[in-house]
Amino acid sequence: MNDIWNWELAWEALPTLLVGFFTVTLLVTVVSTAIAAILGLVIAIARRSAPKPIAAVIRFVIDFIRMTPIVVQLLFAYYAFTNIDPLTIGIAVFGIHYSTYMAEVYRAGIESVPKGQWEATTALSMSRRRTWVAVIIPQAVRATVPALGNYAISMFKDTPFLLSIGVVEMVQAGLVFGGNHFKYIEAITLAGIIFLLASYPTSLLICRLEKRLAFRN
Amino acid sequence: MAAPNGAVPAIEFRDVQKRFGDTVVLDGLNFTVAKGDRVTLIGPSGSGKTTILRLVMTLEDLTDGYIFIDGEPLTHAEVDGERVELKPKHKTEIRKRIGMVFQQFNLFPNMTVIENIIEAPVHVLGMSKEDAIEKARGLLDQVGLADKEDAHPLELSGGQQQRVAIARALAMDPEILLLDEVTSALDPEIVGEVLGILKDVAESTDITMLIVTHEMQFARDVSNRILMFDGGRIVEEGTPEEFFTNPKEQRTRDFLQAVVADPITGALPWQPAPGASGTPAAPATPTTPSTTSTTTQDGDPL
């Protein structure tokens, strides 16, 4: 009976998994999301305001990053920067990788701001900087909250790729635990459940945030 | 059309050409607007009225020619016989004297009403926030929205939004105010309140106004000059009096007839219906044969 599922073992695996979850999985998700959100915005603005040749270069780099698997990027950075610890590399790679997706979301958000808003800032002689900060970004970001939230969740679910560079996040912790007990199913199942328990409320939170940010109408 | 006594005009168009791709919208347009003038541009849709306002507001680049504001070149100057583009900084400086109210209001929905109004005075003119707020409150009072300063634009009706937009433009103390069909997006019963406010502004300030409107009664009440455009050219110009009582050009008559005539009697609103007792001949009724020569069909600009 206990061959398939061992409750005791599951119970025993939980603390290990939670340590992996909080010290790596959650940490990487939060920090990398912050990096991706800020860097993505910078890229989106640069693509729109930079001179054509520079914008083209930015575009090429973005496409390159988006068209290659994150595991390859993790491994590349891991072997290219051997002096940097793997966790830092993981955070940077996730942040940069997802910033390219978020830049795309921001770009759509910026484009969704009606032309009349830009024209009003011209008619009021507002500076370029003030136009972005006071008018365009606040309106563009509102429209992008759901998509940004979904990318955060998707990054969260991508964190097990960190095991490719030896970072012990939750799934890797589960694998180690399973190896020690010659039984994997409990730890891996629990890891899946923890992912679900964390993702689901987050997606609800995003929904609520989206409603709160909507312009009062 | 030169300004009287050699005074520097508020706006001068000199040989202005504007093309969109292959479409020539304005081709060598010349006209001036004297300081304090209220000039209304009328004419059929697509005749280039909006383009003229947008050129003054630097929302469009002019293809060729020059625009002068208070005698200073706006975007291009002639230097040693060459037409050179001026620095963005110069454009911004001149642009500060010009305000514009748009058909679609274009308020910033992420800001409250008062934030919309103080944004540019504080961040462009460097006014203190307290002074800007005080001024904004005065303007909101003037447009009848004193109780709405903390509302968000999308909570307001179209007419209220447009009144805020007027206050926002006035908060910059513009020397020149551009009004592009500011009531066209509004329900008919609201049009009057917005035009009433603009009439007050016209009476209580000496702001130069360049107005595009289909509200002929408003044009008549507020402006001291009317320019009739067709195909990017000035077909006729005159005082409202001349214009509405005795338009010279057939095209002007046709236009006025189409825009404002009573659909049933064919009478223009400021004229008694034809056939009413003691009525002078109504020159623009469809049944009245043209009394003007037809040699101006191609409408050479003045």
Ligand SMILES: Nc1ncnc2c1ncn2[C@@H]1O[C@H](COP(=O)(O)OP(=O)(O)O)[C@@H](O)[C@H]1O
């Ligand atoms: N951004 C644009 N691109 C191409 N054509 C334009 C653009 N804006 C205006 N036009 C054209 O210029 C002409 C004049 O337009 P406009 O100035 O809006 O006229 P009006 O305000 O008198 O109706 C029209 O034929 C219009 O189609």
Ligand SMILES: [Mg+2]
């Ligand atoms: Mg127009």
